[in-house]
Amino acid sequence: MTVIIRPKREFEVCVEAEIVPTNLNELKSLKVYLGKQEISLEELFEIEYFEDGEEKIILRGDFSKVKWIGKGMKKGEIIVEGNAGMHLGAFMEGGKIIVKGNCDDWVGGMMKGGEIIIEGNAGNRVGCNYWGESKGMEGGKIIVKGNAGNYIGEKMKGGEIIIEGNAGDFVGSEMLGGCITVFGKAGYVGWDMKKGEIRVGECEILPSFVKDGDVFKGDLNVKGEGIIKIIKKLA
Amino acid sequence: MTIMIKNGIVVDPTQNIDGEKMDLFIKNGKLVEESEAGKVEKVIDANGMTVVPGGIDIHAHIAGPKINAGRSMRPEDLKYVRSKSNKTRCAMGKVLLTCPAIGYEYAKMGYTTAIEPATPTIYSIHTHEELDSIPIVDKAALPLFGNWHLTFKFAAEGDVEKMKAFVAWAIDKAKGYGIKIVNPGGVEAWMYGKNVHSIHELIPGFEATPAEVLTTLMKAAVELNLPHKVHVHCNNLGVPGSAETTAETIKLAEKIGKENCLHITHVQFNSYTGDSWKNIGSGAEELSKLINSSPVTVDMGQVIFGHTTTMTADGPFEFALFKLAKTKWINKDVEIETGGGIVPITYRAKSPVNAVQWATSLEFGLLVDPDKIVVSTDYPNGGPFVEYPYIISLLMSKKLRENEVKEKNVSNYIERATSLLSLDIERSFYDIVKMTRSTPAKILGLKNKGTLRIGADADIAIYPFNCNEVRDEELLKSLERTAYTIKSGEIVVKDGEIVSDIWGKTFWVKVNSEREIIEEELNDVFKYYTVSKNNYGVKEEWIRKPEVVKV
Ligand SMILES: [Zn+2]
Numbered sequence: 065m066t067v068i069i070r071p072k073r074e075f076e077v078c079v080e081a082e083i084v085p086t087n088l089n090e091l092k093s094l095k096v097y098l099g100k101q102e103i104s105l106e107e108l109f110e111i112e113y114f115e116d117g118e119e120k121i122i123l124r125g126d127f128s129k130v131k132w133i134g135k136g137m138k139k140g141e142i143i144v145e146g147n148a149g150m151h152l153g154a155f156m157e158g159g160k161i162i163v164k165g166n167c168d169d170w171v172g173g174m175m176k177g178g179e180i181i182i183e184g185n186a187g188n189r190v191g192c193n194y195w196g197e198s199k200g201m202e203g204g205k206i207i208v209k210g211n212a213g214n215y216i217g218e219k220m221k222g223g224e225i226i227i228e229g230n231a232g233d234f235v236g237s238e239m240l241g242g243c244i245t246v247f248g249k250a251g252y253v254g255w256d257m258k259k260g261e262i263r264v265g266e267c268e269i270l271p272s273f274v275k276d277g278d279v280f281k282g283d284l285n286v287k288g289e290g291i292i293k294i295i296k297k298l299a
Numbered sequence: 300m301t302i303m304i305k306n307g308i309v310v311d312p313t314q315n316i317d318g319e320k321m322d323l324f325i326k327n328g329k330l331v332e333e334s335e336a337g338k339v340e341k342v343i344d345a346n347g348m349t350v351v352p353g354g355i356d357i358h359a360h361i362a363g364p365k366i367n368a369g370r371s372m373r374p375e376d377l378k379y380v381r382s383k384s385n386k387t388r389c390a391m392g393k394v395l396l397t398c399p400a401i402g403y404e405y406a407k408m409g410y411t412t413a414i415e416p417a418t419p420t421i422y423s424i425h426t427h428e429e430l431d432s433i434p435i436v437d438k439a440a441l442p443l444f445g446n447w448h449l450t451f452k453f454a455a456e457g458d459v460e461k462m463k464a465f466v467a468w469a470i471d472k473a474k475g476y477g478i479k480i481v482n483p484g485g486v487e488a489w490m491y492g493k494n495v496h497s498i499h500e501l502i503p504g505f506e507a508t509p510a511e512v513l514t515t516l517m518k519a520a521v522e523l524n525l526p527h528k529v530h531v532h533c534n535n536l537g538v539p540g541s542a543e544t545t546a547e548t549i550k551l552a553e554k555i556g557k558e559n560c561l562h563i564t565h566v567q568f569n570s571y572t573g574d575s576w577k578n579i580g581s582g583a584e585e586l587s588k589l590i591n592s593s594p595v596t597v598d599m600g601q602v603i604f605g606h607t608t609t610m611t612a613d614g615p616f617e618f619a620l621f622k623l624a625k626t627k628w629i630n631k632d633v634e635i636e637t638g639g640g641i642v643p644i645t646y647r648a649k650s651p652v653n654a655v656q657w658a659t660s661l662e663f664g665l666l667v668d669p670d671k672i673v674v675s676t677d678y679p680n681g682g683p684f685v686e687y688p689y690i691i692s693l694l695m696s697k698k699l700r701e702n703e704v705k706e707k708n709v710s711n712y713i714e715r716a717t718s719l720l721s722l723d724i725e726r727s728f729y730d731i732v733k734m735t736r737s738t739p740a741k742i743l744g745l746k747n748k749g750t751l752r753i754g755a756d757a758d759i760a761i762y763p764f765n766c767n768e769v770r771d772e773e774l775l776k777s778l779e780r781t782a783y784t785i786k787s788g789e790i791v792v793k794d795g796e797i798v799s800d801i802w803g804k805t806f807w808v809k810v811n812s813e814r815e816i817i818e819e820e821l822n823d824v825f826k827y828y829t830v831s832k833n834n835y836g837v838k839e840e841w842i843r844k845p846e847v848v849k850v
Contacts, residue, residue, distance in 0.1 A: 100384060196375030 085140025188213035307345030353411025353758030362429035409760025445480035472836030526744025542582025565600025603682025
């Protein structure tokens, strides 16, 4: 079944809607929040569907104020045809999310598995830990075809993040494992990183990293064994 | 509203009532005789249900700068949503609950009074702001005296009169309820990176020992006739060998000889034998005997397996814990009054040390006279207070204790290091009502609480089970949520859900004493303080519902 979901109107405040592929009844009656008001998904959105043997949701229209799309998702596919709001794919465990437009902050926060592809730009804190938590992303894959903001993969423990454009400061800070690739430019990378690998086209190297062959190792401040590798920029 | 509670099975140790079917009448927030009640507007059918006074938490860090710093240090804890805003306010937090969550969770499990036990006097304004944001329950705060320079000075001089004046002044400024003292002298020593390790050791910079400080404070509290005397967190807390320090501290109270002159809080944390973490053991058996034959009272300080956040004025202890736990740490130095530390930790059933802690507090709960011990977790140090039903169920059933050891895989080190598994004692529900109601009321000197006597506050919990037919399997569920909680004569909980959001009172003690004799010393302190003497403290009119207790 493919379900097409469209906002019935323009939202003046944020909507929290944990939309994941599931059966139609559950989707329709899914409790969402419009600001502080509790309401069902079908009251806010037009829901259409057709049987095609797939397990797919298409979000059509402006979803830039809709948060938590695909939260904790385990299987199936979500395609966001425009922009998406914060926390897309947070705590995701499996399946696939494709966003054709841009994404707000916290894409794939603490995700454990599955795949997220952002064709536009992503905001800050891609694949990060939530405030106070000891681990960020632990598995799965996030690909951002455009640019991303600051704090990419903070405390990341596993999985892979690929930014095809540029990223901001603090890529892979306090990283514990996994791999981050930024094909373009980034600011400071890898502070307090313990393990894992950061590959980047161009960046500032902190003084607490030492050159070891063609890579940099650190962060020495935390006796880290992380690796920073300068790679060829994408043409 | 006039309420009749009909056919309930009543338990009230203050009147020697143990599971008798009777009716209660409530009018204007108080329990009244049937003849005084007049027209009954609401009848609660309590047939088959147990009716007891509202619970009293004698020691829970529910308000003030520490708990708030703890919350900002552990934002991940606030992901746990207890209830969303609708009828009531939004309530969050698994271990470090938000203010609304604290009030609601107490009420849902039948508790109606809670005491914040450690407030730096200078920050008491913050404490009262937060207490004022906790719905439903009545509350009070204990200001910290232990590491005030003036406390040490007057103790060194052995000047009980000046100590009395100082206690009266500080309680008035804090709008506090009694005397709290944490690791006497140790927090002062911590300002130089040290600690004190015996109650007979001199405090750095002062000619006084912790023993002299405690003794002078107890004398002052007794002479001032405070409703709640000295509430102490002992020296050497949390380390092997601390049982000896606790025993010595109990002896100080024996010398004073006055009933309830000293309350040793979260006694579990201070009752270990051995001289290293490798041979740590429980001192509960010996200490329980001492406690039962002395004027001191205690609360358990039960450890709950799982995550929590420790927070105490005991700065050096928190630093030691930080080095063991290797997590986050906050250290705080509060002018010349006190200090503090915060460290998140996890108690693991498989850890021999944590298992000993868990077992030691239960031993105390089983061995100490129920007129002398109160159920507590030292919230949030041992764990969240919402676990009280769990603790009670373990105290009431040997089978549940054995199941717990099996299910949680509790380290078998406790077989050697504690007596828990050999104890056949099972607390009766009557004893539990003492340990959660009448005993804390007596220790706190709250005459209208912890009882269902005519004239008492109508703070009542009605549990959905018959206490005369207790079944182990149903115990926990029966105690977790009340069928009704009534606070000051209003129904606040029905079938485990909050139905009415009201504000409780804040008790504070007004002490008559001559302040003039310490005027010079106080002026001297405030010459160097960040706040002027006139701007120091909390005014009664700033508190939402103050309730003064005059002595
Ligand atoms: Zn405490």
